[in-house]
Amino acid sequence: MAHLFLDAASRTCLFCYGDMIDVNNIESDNGMLSKVIHKVQQVISPQGFQETVDWDKTKSGVTEVDMLVEAKEQLAEICLIKSHDLINKIQLVLNLDEKAYRKAQTLTHDYLMSLASNADLKKEVEVVVYEYLRQLYATYTQLIVEYQHENKALLNTEKLNLLLARYLNAAFMMAKWRYFVDQSAPLGMWKNIHKVIRVAEELNSLNKDLFLYDFQHKETSLAAILKRGFMLDTLQKGSYTQFQIELTDRVLKTWSTNPQISKQYTKQNEYQFFIHLNGDNRPERLRSAKQHSDFRYWKTIRIVDLIEAYLCAADMRKPLDQFNLVMMTKTEDVVGLFKKLRIDWCVKGYKRQRRNEERTTKLNILNVSHGVDEISARVRYLQLRPSATDLVFDGTSLELASDMPNIEVQMSSIPSSQYGRENWTMLEESASGFSVELGKDISFWVKSGALIGYSTLENKNVIALAEIKTVRKRTNGTYRIGLLKVTNNAIALKVNRVQKRTPFDVVADYQVNDGEGGLAFSDVFVGLLVDNDIIERPRLIVPRHQYKRASRYRININGEDHVVLAGEVINSHRGWICFEVIV
Structure with a gap:
């Protein structure tokens, strides 16, 4: 039989419900197993698990939380039992996993869609789901260790393949929840994944089709699960939101085939990624031809081709049903994600992102607002009363601790429109961006893609704009935010979208154009004008829902109305969009 998880640390001690369990010293107790089986069967009875997961609907989550807590406790009890009936024990865990999967x-x-405004409940869900998945991962690890040492219990190849597949799925689901909070996969996980790969290769089962769960309608394979886990891990090196990580996972499941994970690298087969099956190594981008017996390679050609096809179809407003992603989320969310993935997963021409501008240490206090409406209200106030912001910095000091990671940032919520919501501390600045330190607690809206307006101590009466590019949680629990400058001086405008043109009057075979009097406009909303010497054309930033491709807009500058045409989109996010204006 293939060797499974043979390192001494995995064989003797496993994390189980918060304690280290020595699996070699647990007494056999078939009576206890029978009691646990009866209790678990009550927990996973059909009455509690009939619902199916619907990506477009939300639920209270109370029942699911209780069920996962109970499932975790049952897994912990199973870990405490060393039984002669190992096959029954394995089947018990497989059944519990299948029933709890939908709850997770x-x-x-x-967690991603309906709890953004309830931080306490979101944190509770985060803890419950992660602890359940961690316990499931530990339980599967222990079962495989016990199976390795069991002389009598033998699983057929199909059941053993399912056990390995469930183990991989539990590991990658657990890792995904760590990615949600900017944490890497736990220590030792990749080392165990390496061993599963070697076992599957020995059993020649990497590409054998199987149903991961009985209720699923699409087959998968160990290779497909591995590639999904590998590609999700690569997102750690980018700046992806929690929603984008989950959406990527769902796209990979939907578009999954039966990929080839190869031992050989040849010039004819150009691979994009590899993993070194030694130590605790994670997947990496392949930047040069490397051949090693412990390397495993795979390609991203098919997934990138599908991404490009989707982006092309979306841009041309063609039907997207063929991609099977319509029910997941809005098209603009998928487009935003795919524009990032096609760069990070590209087949050729990949360039590692490196800082090409020198950053200098610059300690400064920024008074920050966020969102188009809030920023515009503040800019308009300053345009009318430029001296009003003197009060916002009163009492603010630049006496910062010398130990940079431990800086305590002053956070304040100021209701008046002339003030920002918070004060942030700038640490470094370059020509195009800067970084700030935000301590251990950050606001819910601080995420990649958010638009902020800020004033500084030197320029209290000027609002600059920046886009949050990265949000990183550091090992000490503080957050480091990277921002890209948009403009150093934002201008707030009243904006209307042209909705239709009324017919011209006809007089003696001539059409009479009465100018803007023949136009109909939407209700007034606010926008931000970006115009400087760096850009070729002025740009307009408006709320995302107010944008319509190739529309005309009426903007009011210094009391004068101008009708402009929406040109090329420069930047698009969930809450705002920036496009060139053609006068």
Whole structure:
């Protein structure tokens, strides 16, 4: 039989419900196993698990939380038992996993879609789901260790393949929840994944089709699960939101085939990624031809081709049903994600992102607002009363601790429109961007893609704009934010979208154009004008829902109305969009 998880640390001690369990010293107790089986069967009875996960609907989450807590406790009890009936024990865990899987999926949906405004409940869900998945991963690890040492219990190849597949799925689901909070996969996980790969290769089962769960309608394979886990891990090196990580996972599941994970590298087969099956190594981008017996390679050609096809179809406003992603989320969310993935997963021409501008240490206090409406209200106030912001910095000091990671940032919520919501501390600045330190607690809106307006101590009466590019949680629990400058001086405008043109009057075979009097406009909303010497054309930033491709807009500058045409989109996010204006 293939060797499974043979390192001494994995064989003797496993994390189980918060304690280290020595699996070699647990007494056999078939009576205890029978009691646990009866209790678990009550927990996973059909009455509690009939619902299916619907990506577009939300639920309260209370029932799912209780069920996962109970499932975790049952897994912990199973870990404490060393039984002669190992086959029954394995089947018990497989059954519990199958029933709890849908609950974990429902809570993942709630966590990402409906709990943003309830930080306490979101944190509770985060803890419950992660602890359940960690316990499931530990339990599967222990079962495989016990199976390795069991002389009598033998699983057929199909059941053993399912056990390995469930183990991989539990590991990658656990890792995904760590990615949600900017943490890497736990220590030792990749080392165990390496061993599963070697076992599957020995059993020649990497590409054998199987149903991961009985209720699923699409087959998968160990290779498909591995590639999904590998590619999700690569997102750690980019700046992806929690929602984008989950959406990537769902796209990979939907578009998954039966990929080839190869031992050989040849010039004819140009691979994009590899993993070194030694130590605790994670997947990496392949930047040059490397051949090693412990390397495993795979390609991204098919997934990138599908991404490009989707972006092309979306840009040309063609039907997207063929991609099977319509029910997941809005098209603009998928487009935003794919524009990033096609760069990070590109087949050729990949360039590692490196800082090409020198950054200098610059300690400064920024008074920050966020969102187009809030920023515009503040800019308009300053345009009318430029001296009003003197009060916002009163009492603010630049006496910062010398130990940079431990800087305590003053956070304040100021209701008046002339003030920002918070004060941030700038640490470094370059020509195009800067970084700030935000301590251990950050606002819910601080995420990649958010638009901020800020004033500084030197320029209290001027609002500059920047886009949050990265949000990183550091090992000491503080957050480091990287921002890209948009403009150093924002101008707030009143904006209307042209909705239709009324017919011209006809007089003696001539059409009479009465100018803007023949135009109909939407209700007034606010926008931000970006115009400087660096850009070729002025740009307009408006709320995302107010944008319509190739529309005309009426903007009011210094009391004068101008009708402009929406040109090329420069930047697009969930809450705002920036496009060139053609006068």
